[in-house]
């Protein structure tokens with residue numbers, strides 16, 4: 693039932709928690725966010741995905757990392773929990789911009805270590821390639837951070853198969869995080885899911901239930917709803933179980949800002965879809 697994060701030696705429950713909705717615009721109170729993280733852990737999630745830029749703007753960098761650190765510090769059962777963060781973006785005036793320069797990545801990693809309150813980050817992901825910086829230079833910075841022991845494992849996000857291979861020639865890559873859900877199947881069209889599956893690299897579909905705006909599509913989709921009705925579960929759970937069934941390297945990280953969302957998503961870990969369910973879903977969402 694547990695799934696490996698590539699060949700890192702780390703294994704986690706098949707559904708993780710995405711931290712972004714707890715720190716961007718429209719975020720919940722800190723007390724509600726802490727309750728949501730604790731509910732996710734109580735429900736069996738032990739992978740939390742975050743980033744330095746899950747915040748309001750550049751003055752708020754590290755908001756989500758500090759929140760997660762606070763939630764974990766309040767408990768004594770956090771030994772096996774994997775926190776994956778990212779560097780390589782900035783939030784000037786609340787915008788999302790790339791900065792893959794090695795000096796920025798080094799500074800960002802140091803700030804993430806402080807925000808998370810750890811001596812080493814278990815999984816550090818390059819948030820996105822920066823068009824203004826040779827990709828190999830950004831990845832090289834992460835390889836140096838790994839050699840220095842500041843990060844244990846390197847992951848990538850928003851990358852192509854070609855970029856995965858450039859990176860793997862520089863440093864072992866244990867995970868790839870790209871957008872992927874029933875309504876955005878580009879991760880199959882561009883071959884990234886297939887490549888990760890063939891090479892044993894964990895694939896973390898982001899916005900797995902459609903994202904902040906797209907979640908309404910999942911909520912109202914007829915096929916997801918019909919399959920859910922047969923099992924007495926939400927269309928969100930059906931979506932997550934379908935993703936899990938698509939590849940053994942899948943590790944969806946649904947976001948949540950409410951306890952109910954986190955608990956519902958966690959229940960997808962034990963939802964077993966039948967061959968008939970999967971055939972119906974695959975016909976509706978061909979990959």
Ligand SMILES: NC(=O)c1ccc[n+]([C@@H]2O[C@H](COP(=O)([O-])OP(=O)(O)OC[C@H]3O[C@@H](n4cnc5c(N)ncnc54)[C@H](OP(=O)(O)O)[C@@H]3O)[C@@H](O)[C@H]2O)c1
Nearest residue numbers: 710711712898899900901902903928946947949950953957
């Ligand atoms: N690498 C990247 O570039 C990138 C980009 C985007 C996201 N991410 C990561 O991926 C994670 C997930 O993506 P996302 O947050 O954009 O989108 P998502 O997981 O598709 O959707 C998140 C929203 O859907 C709702 N939701 C989730 N599960 C639900 C359930 N079981 N029942 C009802 N509602 C549910 C939540 O609502 P409530 O808020 O009301 O609980 C949440 O805000 C993020 O949190 C972040 O860690 C990475």
